[in-house]
Amino acid sequence: MPMSSEPRIILATKNQGKLAELRQLLADVVPAEQIVDLSGFSVPDIVEDGVSFAENSALKATITAKATGLPVIADDSGLCVDVLGGAPGIFSARWSGTHGADRENYELLLAQLSDVKAEHRGAEFRCVATLATPEGATTAGVGVVRGAITTAPQGDGGFGYDPVFIPDEGQHLAGTPRSFAEYTAAEKNAISHRARALAELKDAVVATLSS
C-alpha cells in the first residue's frame, strides 16, 4: 500500500453534515485518502461538559487523539442568537431535548422567536476547531459568521440550523435573501464559521503532518 493512502488525520465528529464540510475544507492541505472519520476506531463516549465551544472542542480532540494515536481535528459549533443572549450556543445540538434532532431544534427556536421583529433577529454561527496530537499538543481556530433568523424554514441543503439562518454575506444582489440551506456547498464554505476556524488551523495541520 502506498504511504499516501495511510490514514494520517482523524475528523472526530459524529455529525455527517460537519464531516462532509470538514473534508471539503481540508482538501487543499491534506489528500482526501489521508483523512478518515471515527469509524474503525474505538473511542470512549465523550461527554461534552465544557462551558464553551473551546472547551468542548478541545475535549473531543484530545480524548480522540489519545485513544487513537493519530492527530485529530474536532469541531464544536452552534448558533448564538442575539436576543436570546447567545443561546442555544453550546446547547444547539440538544436544544429541543433530543440530541441531533435538527428539525425539532430549529422549530423550537422559531417558536421562541415568534414575537421578535425582523430587526432584532440577528444571530451568528460560531465554531472552534481544535487540532490535537497524541502527545497532547493542541491548536485552536475560531470562526464566526453573522446573519439573521428566518420566520420559517427555507431550503433543504446543508444540515442543522441552516434552513433558519440567513447569512449577511454571499447573498445575490437581487431577489429574496437565501438561507444557508439554499447556498451551494461552495458558497457556504466561502464564508462559514467552520471554514474560518479551519483556515486558522491549516498551518498547524500542515506542520503536524510533515513532522
Ligand SMILES: O=c1nc[nH]c2c1ncn2[C@H]1C[C@H](O)[C@@H](COP(=O)(O)OP(=O)(O)OP(=O)(O)O)O1
Ligand atoms: O454549519 C452549520 N449549519 C447548521 N447548523 C450547524 C452548523 N454548525 C453547527 N451547527 C449546529 C448543529 C448542531 O445542532 C450544533 C453543533 O453541535 P456539536 O456538539 O458541535 O456537534 P454534534 O453534536 O452535532 O456532533 P459532534 O459533537 O460529534 O461533532 O450546532
Ligand SMILES: [Mg+2]
Ligand atoms: Mg456534539
